[in-house]
Each structure stands twice: as structure tokens, then as C-alpha cells.
Amino acid sequence: MSTKALRLGTRRSKLAMAQSGQVADAVSQVTGRPVELVEITTYGDTSREHLAQIGGTGVFVTALRDALLRGEVDFAVHSLKDLPTGQPEGLVLAAVPEREDPRDVLVARDALKFTDLPRGARIGTGSPRRMAQLNAYARGHGLDIETVPIRGNVDTRIGYVRDGELDAVVLAAAGLNRMGRGDEVTDFLSVDTVLPAPGQGALAIECAAHQADLIAALGELDDPFTRAAVTAERSLLAALEAGCSAPVGALADLLADGQIVKEMRLRGVVGTTDGSRTVQLSTTGPVPETYDRAMALGRELAAEMLAQGAAGLMGERAL
Numbered sequence: 001m002s003t004k005a006l007r008l009g010t011r012r013s014k015l016a017m018a019q020s021g022q023v024a025d026a027v028s029q030v031t032g033r034p035v036e037l038v039e040i041t042t043y044g045d046t047s048r049e050h051l052a053q054i055g056g057t058g059v060f061v062t063a064l065r066d067a068l069l070r071g072e073v074d075f076a077v078h079s080l081k082d083l084p085t086g087q088p089e090g091l092v093l094a095a096v097p098e099r100e101d102p103r104d105v106l107v108a109r110d111a112l113k114f115t116d117l118p119r120g121a122r123i124g125t126g127s128p129r130r131m132a133q134l135n136a137y138a139r140g141h142g143l144d145i146e147t148v149p150i151r152g153n154v155d156t157r158i159g160y161v162r163d164g165e166l167d168a169v170v171l172a173a174a175g176l177n178r179m180g181r182g183d184e185v186t187d188f189l190s191v192d193t194v195l196p197a198p199g200q201g202a203l204a205i206e207c208a209a210h211q212a213d214l215i216a217a218l219g220e221l222d223d224p225f226t227r228a229a230v231t232a233e234r235s236l237l238a239a240l241e242a243g244c245s246a247p248v249g250a251l252a253d254l255l256a257d258g259q260i261v262k263e264m265r266l267r268g269v270v271g272t273t274d275g276s277r278t279v280q281l282s283t284t285g286p287v288p289e290t291y292d293r294a295m296a297l298g299r300e301l302a303a304e305m306l307a308q309g310a311a312g313l314m315g316e317r318a319l
């Protein structure tokens, strides 16, 4: 096999550089080849307003994918939760490595926990999914909080807490951990309170479909259980016909009896951002032996959620 360097296309953000760097090391290990990072800059990297207008992370994913399709880079690393559910022609997910902590976390002033926030506390998050679930929990437990829409990278968000503008912000544990900033977490939100975004905490390693040798080599980094879980979660998202900015949470995990794994459970939630209405359901089935089975589990849960009115709770932003 060649000893030529593999080119890893990456965004320039601190989070992207951290996760690309970690995957680069792992790929070097399994391929015996050096990996060089190739920074792909898009207009979205330099203009906040522009990014808000054109809608989130899609622009970055598209730029990385274009570079892959043009053969300018050999592979790319994405946060799975930022990937649209449809797989584009000519590209494959060569590996989904073992998932990091999928939970959302609070970074609050004075080391506060979620349930200890004072009345009227202002919690920053730009995610309709996080707003819906935080507000639903608050309504059900007599908490008085205000969710405040914010945008920006991890530094910007935590900055709102440091400068006293907000009492807390909600972020993903995985991103903070990968950036070596896990010590800034003041509370881990139980998935019983806030279900994460489909695919949260997992990475996707993508390359061109014709690169058979590379796909086989990258495949060593694949974790089949993580892939089955995120496949079910993303199938649910797709079957709800919701995008990655919709108020949809989902998490698949294994139910074990002692050491023996019995079943896979898939939980899903949809809600209005004010938390006044939610549809939250769960289903369990045999641990899927094929990805088609994992997809079926997602579709089945989506059908039950739609039957309970899920579609009517997602329309706030779309249309």
C-alpha cells in the first residue's frame, strides 16, 4: 500500500480542527500513512450573518463534499448530527467511529445545575430541540426559565455566560470534550430530560465511493453499534420529514440484562419550542442485525409519533 499522505478536508473552526486532528491520528494508525489536514474555507466561516441567513451548517458540509467529489481531498470528518439524512451520489460514509457522550450539558454561572437555576434564569440556545425540551421540563416541574436564542461558536456561546449576559448556555458534551473543555460543564442534562439530536456525539468519516481500498482501511474505525444506533435515529428524523434544525430529539441505546445485551431501544421527541406540546415515544426491538432493520425501527417510531400529531409540532419554522 502507498505511503503517500492522505488529505483530510476540514473546516477551520476549533471544534472541526480538534475532531479532524483526532481522526487523523486514528487513520494514520490503521493505514500506516501520514494524514495532512487541508483547510476548506467557506464564506460561512467568515460571516456570521450570512451563515444565519443561509441556514446553519449545511454550507460547510457542502463545501467539504464538493472538495471530496473534485478529488481535492481524500476524506472528510463531519459531526454526524450536522449531516443531512440523504447520502449524496458518489460519496459514502466509510466509518462511524464509537460515539462520544451523546448528552447535552449546561455551562452555567457559579457552577449552577439546571434545577438550581434561579427564577427567571436566562438560558441561551439556538436549537429549537433544546428549547422545546427545556421549556417542557420547566412547565412540568414549576421552574421559571427563559430560553434565549443565540448563535455562534463554542467560545462565543460560553462568552455570554462569562460576561454575565446569560445565566447558562446549553452545548453538546461531545464537542466540549473533543476540544478539551469538558471541565467547563456545570451540569449534564439527563437524556430523560433532554434527548440529544439524532447522531449527536458521533462522527462520520466520508470519502468518494470509488476509493475501495481507502473505504476498506477507514472501515477499521467503524463501530457497528454506533452505526446501528445513529442509523435508527436518522431514519426517525428522515421519516418525520424533519431537517437537522427541526425540534427533534432521538437516541438509540442498548438494553442489557446483566452482561447480556437484550434489545435496542429508540426514543424520540418532537415539541413546540415553548414546550407547551410534545410528542415523546419509545420503542424497543431486537438488536438490529442489519442497517435495514435499524432503519425500520426509526420508521416505525416515526409512524407512531406522526399518528400522535408530531407533524403539527414541527411546522413552526418551516413553510
Ligand SMILES: NCc1[nH]cc(CCC(=O)O)c1CC(=O)O
Pocket (backbone or CB within 6 Å): 079, 080, 081, 082, 170, 171, 172, 173, 174, 175, 176, 199, 200, 201, 202
Ligand atoms: N450544532 C453545532 C455542533 N455540531 C456538532 C457539535 C458537537 C457535538 C457533536 O459532535 O455531536 C456542535 C456543537 C454543539 O451542539 O454544542
